[in-house]
Amino acid sequence: MKVHQVILLLCLSFAAVHSLDNGLANVPPLGWSTWNLFWCNTNCTALPDLCVSEKNIKEIADAMVASGLHKLGYEYVNVDDCYLAKERDPVTQKLLPDPVNFPSGMKNLGDYIHGKGLKYGMYNDVGTHTCGGYPGSKDHYALDIATFKEWGVDYLKMDGCYEELPVYHYDYTDLHEQIDSQNANIVYECSWPAYVMKPNEFDWAYLRSICNTWRTYGDDIRDNWGSVKGIIEYWATEDIAKYSAPGSFHMADFLTTGQGGMTDDEYRTQFNLWSMWSSPIMLSTDLRNMTAATFDIISNAEVIQTVSQDPLVKQATRVRTINGVDVWVKELVQAHNYAVAFVNMNDTESLSATINFADILPNVQNQEFIVRDLWLHQDLSLAAQSFTSQTLAPHQSQLIKIELNLAATKNMRKEVA
Numbered sequence: 281m282k283v284h285q286v287i288l289l290l291c292l293s294f295a296a297v298h299s300l301d302n303g304l305a306n307v308p309p310l311g312w313s314t315w316n317l318f319w320c321n322t323n324c325t326a327l328p329d330l331c332v333s334e335k336n337i338k339e340i341a342d343a344m345v346a347s348g349l350h351k352l353g354y355e356y357v358n359v360d361d362c363y364l365a366k367e368r369d370p371v372t373q374k375l376l377p378d379p380v381n382f383p384s385g386m387k388n389l390g391d392y393i394h395g396k397g398l399k400y401g402m403y404n405d406v407g408t409h410t411c412g413g414y415p416g417s418k419d420h421y422a423l424d425i426a427t428f429k430e431w432g433v434d435y436l437k438m439d440g441c442y443e444e445l446p447v448y449h450y451d452y453t454d455l456h457e458q459i460d461s462q463n464a465n466i467v468y469e470c471s472w473p474a475y476v477m478k479p480n481e482f483d484w485a486y487l488r489s490i491c492n493t494w495r496t497y498g499d500d501i502r503d504n505w506g507s508v509k510g511i512i513e514y515w516a517t518e519d520i521a522k523y524s525a526p527g528s529f530h531m532a533d534f535l536t537t538g539q540g541g542m543t544d545d546e547y548r549t550q551f552n553l554w555s556m557w558s559s560p561i562m563l564s565t566d567l568r569n570m571t572a573a574t575f576d577i578i579s580n581a582e583v584i585q586t587v588s589q590d591p592l593v594k595q596a597t598r599v600r601t602i603n604g605v606d607v608w609v610k611e612l613v614q615a616h617n618y619a620v621a622f623v624n625m626n627d628t629e630s631l632s633a634t635i636n637f638a639d640i641l642p643n644v645q646n647q648e649f650i651v652r653d654l655w656l657h658q659d660l661s662l663a664a665q666s667f668t669s670q671t672l673a674p675h676q677s678q679l680i681k682i683e684l685n686l687a688a689t690k691n692m693r694k695e696v697a
């Protein structure tokens with residue numbers, strides 16, 4: 281074998297396990313999706329403000345900018361299922377929007393969203409139909425990617441309803457190749473793993489070489505603690521953290537903050553963990569009339585910048601459970617910086633937990649850390665070797681950043697010398 285063949289082979293094998301390098305989504309995408317608010321409501325006479333329509337989506341885009349969320353990093357406005365007409369164009373076979381709810385068409389909506397400085401997300405399905413029963417992309421992958429490109433789509437979620445299990449591999453690969461060869465510049469979200477749900481048997485390395493992000497857990501999120509707890513347990517126990525990388529993110533489903541089914545403590549915990557996991561955060565609350573409490577949670581700039589959008593994009597792992605309090609750790613890009621979340625998983629008792637940093641971090645014996653609370657926005661200690669969380673109500677969490685205090689460590693070395 282000649283040297284250049286060996287190099288080529290090395291490159292190929294590297295490419296096969298590397299994350300999708302299309303230059304898009306180097307940090308987890310932040311935005312909003314229609315699904316958990318408008319669902320598949322298409323009757324705008326019955327639900328004028330809560331149906332899937334261009335009017336409502338434009339209002340959401342307006343609110344994303346007016347509320348200041350855009351400045352914090354939320355930029356995607358994603359149309360989920362139930363925006364299409366029931367049939368394709370009989371002549372061109374192109375997808376058509378619902379003519380009543382999208383009278384100006386999908387390109388017009390994209391232009392509007394782009395005009396606000398935001399990005400435009402779209403939905404379809406690799407099978408014959410979408411989950412809501414609208415035309416799927418099967419047998420029309422090239423045409424549909426060309427159509428989405430024409431509409432100005434920046435983000436595409438491809439669902440997996442109405443398809444046979446053995447075919448997903450080819451479908452999601454074909455679509456990736458269409459996006460790639462048509463230079464469509466689209467962040468590609470694949471629902472594939474949610475349909476096959478055997479984490480240990482799944483080829484995550486292949487998946488991340490063709491998709492930017494993917495749903496990781498099969499049950500759709502519901503706005504209650506039981507549902508969120510199921511997701512937390514999955515992320516705590518499945519060995520999937522190593523696949524998180526720039527351009528490749530496990531997606532923990534929509535954020536339900538503000539829907540009313542959980543307490544503010546629970547919503548804060550959800551927001552903390554989605555950020556700790558480097559999951560994309562797609563809001564589903566009604567941005568047009570959210571409460572101050574909802575806005576406070578989703579607009580915590582310190583959590584967004586320091587944790588969710590940290591460029592190393594590590595996925596936190598659960599390193600300990602102490603008396604029912606889960607301790608999650610995420611390594612940050614700045615050397616010797618970590619985010620640590622304490623989550624009281626107990627349903628009835630208020631609890632706290634203590635950790636010695638040396639027990640959960642590599643090579644930090646006798647070293648001191650600056651501890652900062654990312655919700656109080658203040659330093660709690662400048663020289664801690666251990667930390668006791670606040671007393672946490674059931675399902676409450678505390679999120680801190682710890683940073684090796686280099687000054688203290690230097691002084692200590694001097695004393696030792």
Ligand SMILES: *[C@@H]1O[C@H](CO)[C@@H](O)[C@H](O)[C@H]1NC(C)=O
Nearest residue numbers: 322323324325326327328380
């Ligand atoms: C839509 O809702 C209105 C008002 O509730 C109802 O009268 C109408 O029949 C519904 N249309 C369809 C197509 O279901």
Ligand SMILES: *[C@@H]1O[C@H](CO)[C@@H](O)[C@H](O)[C@H]1NC(C)=O
Nearest residue numbers: 329330538566568569570571
């Ligand atoms: C926001 O408006 C929608 C639609 O009108 C309504 O159903 C919902 O209850 C409102 N939410 C809040 C928090 O006021």
Ligand SMILES: *[C@@H]1O[C@H](CO)[C@@H](O)[C@H](O)[C@H]1NC(C)=O
Nearest residue numbers: 603604605626627628629631
């Ligand atoms: C947490 O909750 C359960 C009841 O569900 C209780 O039996 C358990 O002992 C509690 N406390 C701790 C520290 O785990």
